[in-house]
Amino acid sequence: MRGDRAIAAVTDATFRLHRGECLALIGESGCGKSVLASALLGLLPGNARTEGHAWLGSGEADEARLDLLAADERTLSRTVRGRRIGLIPQSPAAHLTPVRTVRSQLRETLRELTGRRDGEEAAAERAAFPADHLDRHPHQLSGGLAQRAATALALVGDAPLLLADEPTTGLDRELVDRTVDELRRQVDRGHTLLMITHDLAAAGRIADRVAVMYAGRIVEIADAEAFFGEPGPRHPYARGLLDALPERAFTPIPGMPPELGDLPAGCAFAPRCPRAADACATVPPLADGVACHHPRSDRA
Amino acid sequence: MLELRGITAGYEPRRPVVRDASLTVAAGESVGLLGPSGCGKSTLARVAALLHRPDAGTVTLDGEPVRGWRHRAPREQRTAFGVVFQQPRMSADPRLRLHDLIAEPLRATGRRAEAPDRVRELAAATGLTADLLTRRPHEVSDGQLQRACLARALVLRPRWLVCDEMTAMLDASTTAALVAVVEDYRRETGAGLLAVGHDPVLLDRWCDRTVRWREVQEVQEAQQVQQVQASQKEALR
Numbered sequence: 001m002r003g004d005r006a007i008a009a010v011t012d013a014t015f016r017l018h019r020g021e022c023l024a025l026i027g028e029s030g031c032g033k034s035v036l037a038s039a040l041l042g043l044l045p046g047n048a049r050t051e052g053h054a055w056l057g058s059g060e061a062d063e064a065r066l067d068l069l070a071a072d073e074r075t076l077s078r079t080v081r082g083r084r085i086g087l088i089p090q091s092p093a094a095h096l097t098p099v100r101t102v103r104s105q106l107r108e109t110l111r112e113l114t115g116r117r118d119g120e121e122a123a124a125e126r127a128a129f130p131a132d133h134l135d136r137h138p139h140q141l142s143g144g145l146a147q148r149a150a151t152a153l154a155l156v157g158d159a160p161l162l163l164a165d166e167p168t169t170g171l172d173r174e175l176v177d178r179t180v181d182e183l184r185r186q187v188d189r190g191h192t193l194l195m196i197t198h199d200l201a202a203a204g205r206i207a208d209r210v211a212v213m214y215a216g217r218i219v220e221i222a223d224a225e226a227f228f229g230e231p232g233p234r235h236p237y238a239r240g241l242l243d244a245l246p247e248r249a250f251t252p253i254p255g256m257p258p259e260l261g262d263l264p265a266g267c268a269f270a271p272r273c274p275r276a277a278d279a280c281a282t283v284p285p286l287a288d289g290v291a292c293h294h295p296r297s298d299r300a
Numbered sequence: 301m302l303e304l305r306g307i308t309a310g311y312e313p314r315r316p317v318v319r320d321a322s323l324t325v326a327a328g329e330s331v332g333l334l335g336p337s338g339c340g341k342s343t344l345a346r347v348a349a350l351l352h353r354p355d356a357g358t359v360t361l362d363g364e365p366v367r368g369w370r371h372r373a374p375r376e377q378r379t380a381f382g383v384v385f386q387q388p389r390m391s392a393d394p395r396l397r398l399h400d401l402i403a404e405p406l407r408a409t410g411r412r413a414e415a416p417d418r419v420r421e422l423a424a425a426t427g428l429t430a431d432l433l434t435r436r437p438h439e440v441s442d443g444q445l446q447r448a449c450l451a452r453a454l455v456l457r458p459r460w461l462v463c464d465e466m467t468a469m470l471d472a473s474t475t476a477a478l479v480a481v482v483e484d485y486r487r488e489t490g491a492g493l494l495a496v497g498h499d500p501v502l503l504d505r506w507c508d509r510t511v512r513w514r515e516v517q518e519v520q521e522a523q524q525v526q527q528v529q530a531s532q533k534e535a536l537r
Contacts, residue, residue: 028471030441143337169469172337172498198471244472246505252477256427256444 006049007261009035011216014286019058019160022184022193024207024224026200026241028257032216033196034090037165040068040194041087042076056084056161082113086154088164088183092146096138102149103134106156113157127152128182144175151182162186164195168202180206200245204228212238215258215268217283219291234295237269267293301327302348302460302492307357309340309347316355317343321516323494325460327362330486330493332503335513342386342464344516345496349381349462362459379409382453382491386465388445392437398448399423399433405456422451426481443474450478454485461486464496479506 010032017023025033038044040054054068071080081087089095097105106120121131129148138146147167154162164183168176180202187193187206197203203210207224212235220227220235233239240253255272258264264271270280279293302325310316318340325331335341346352347359353369360366361377368374385391392401402422403415423433426447437445446466453461461482467475483506486493497503503510 028473029443173500174336174498200472241472244476246476246499246502250476250479250505252475252480253473 005261009216009260010039012286013052013213013216013218015211015218015221017161017192017194019192020187020190021208022187022195022206023209023211024203025194025196025211025213026198026203027213028241029198030260031213031257032260033198033213034165036213037087037163037194037196040163041081041085042068042071042073056080082109082154082157082159084159085161085163086157086159088151088154088162088167090166090169092150093138093143095150096146096153098138101135101137102129102141102152105149106134106152109153109156123156124149124152126155143171144178147171147175147179148182151179155186160190160192162191162193164193164197166197166199167195168197168199173201176202177205200228200241212241215263216260217268217291218286219269221286221289232296234290235269235292236273236275236296239296240272267291301325301360301362302494303358303360304344304348305358305360307344307347307354307359309343309352309354309357311343318347318354319517320357323348323511323516325492325494327459328486328490328492329509330495330507332507332510333494333496333513333516334498334500334503334510335496336498339513341496341513345462345464345494348494349383349460350378351383375409379405379456380459382456382458382461384446384450384453384461384463384466386468388442388449388469389437391449392445394437397434397436398428398440398445401437401448402433402451402455405452409456411456418455419451422454425454425484426451427477442469443471446470446474446478447481450481454481457489459489459491461491461493462496463493465498466495467502468497475502 013036015023025036027033035044039050044050050069052069055065056068057065066080068080103120106123110116110119110123120134124131124134127148129145129152133141133145141149167183168179171179176199183193183195184206195203195206204224210222210224210227211218212220214237220233220238222233227233233242237253243249244252253272258268266281267284270276273280275294277294284291284293304321304323307318307321308316309318321344323333323344333341333345343352347354350366350369350373358365361380366373366377396404399419402419406412406415406418428444428447428451432440432444450466463482467478470478482493485491493507495503495507500510
């Protein structure tokens with residue numbers, strides 16, 4: 001961004017992720033989804049500032065409660081990343097070390113996180129990565145296999161919380177479905193998953209709940225079944241997103257998302273919203289799962 | 301009519317990526333080419349757009365056989381195509397402002413004078429604001445850059461559009477918006493379209509007909525079988 005202004009990439013994001021649940025965070029590119037993920041892992045660039053709290057763990061005996069935003073680098077690197085939160089990255093090709101085989105990367109991760117000097121096959125198996133491909137380098141893998149290698153690495157530390165940042169970008173439909181089903185299996189095994197994605201079909205396939213982000217704010221949180229099925233989304237933006245799908249109306253939302261550095265006053269969606277009214281000059285708070293002055297009531 | 305017959309193409313000698321593929325797009329028709337990643341569909345699209353010379357096979361463009369690819373194609377044939385690629389960042393010169401990016405084909409063909417009007421028209425059609433037009437690729441989002449790349453593909457008013465996974469990186473709303481721009485252009489000019497992709501739902505909704513990659517290769521096989529059978533009959537006679 002230009003100049004040295006401070007830009008709020010994410011504002012007032014509040015949500016709770018329950019154990020063994022998958023929450024899909026959806027929104028257009030540039031809406032702040034990935035910034036939120038980086039904030040949770042303490043991976044924001046040095047000039048970034050955060051406010052608020054991100055509590056990890058229930059605080060019960062087996063799970064110390066930790067504020068991820070307040071934790072120092074040492075705590076994050078020694079106890080959180082890989083151990084309590086596993087990251088499944090956006091672009092596995094860029095995430096894997098290009099000059100080392102998958103086996104060597106798994107071995108290093110195993111040694112660091114569990115102290116074991118073997119077990120690469122078992123670790124690969126958990127992400128359905130074929131054992132006979134372990135000695136390959138990342139460039140010798142297809143997109144789907146590279147994704148599984150990255151997932152296998154994220155699962156090594158048995159982190160209860162998995163954070164998947166656009167895990168299906170660039171994959172074809174069939175691979176998206178396979179990747180998503182594999183992630184769902186991890187959830188069914190007791191992992192908690194926060195999946196960040198702009199792929200609505202993938203989100204619909206995997207999520208228990210859905211959070212929709214627009215211009216850095218969460219504008220709707222809903223049960224996935226109600227959101228994708230009946231009665232459907234309540235926020236006009238979320239409804240517009242679903243209507244843009246080729247299997248639905250295939251009509252775009254007019255206009256483009258605003259720049260995070262140049263947000264309109266009041267509701268950021270108002271300039272594109274068919275229902276915008278005077279009330280929209282103020283920012284609507286997230287109440288009852290939706291941040292809108294005139295959400296769709298049950299049958300409008 | 302855009303006709304590809306028996307195309308074999310690849311990047312290394314004797315290791316073709318596409319073997320014996322055939323595909324026909326009628327004038328004004330929109331055809332979706334559906335296949336999994338890595339199957340060679342992008343290579344076939346590049347052959348169709350005169351960007352990659354095949355090892356074997358013929359391409360016929362509006363009745364005229366294609367004799368040269370890339371810079372060896374006559375300008376009249378080259379500029380008949382507008383192409384949009386999957387990754388806007390890799391197909392945009394990072395030094396150009398979006399305005400110049402869109403106007404580039406006009407400059408390259410000596411029609412610089414048309415640039416201001418044409419860019420204004422296309423910016424409006426693709427939803428790019430005046431402010432965005434002054435920025436360079438690193439200052440805009442993928443979706444905004446792809447809008448500019450689509451505008452660039454339309455700037456010479458091509459008779460044929462080749463969209464290779466144009467929307468694979470984009471969210472649902474931007475996808476619908478770009479497809480609408482392509483369809484408005486086609487309605488206005490009657491241009492034909494070859495849309496390559498891996499999403500059957502999208503291609504079925506977008507195109508007049510969708511061709512599976514398998515069929516592209518099978519057509520030829522079926523013809524070969526017929527030819528073999530015919531020659532066998534001939535031999536038996």
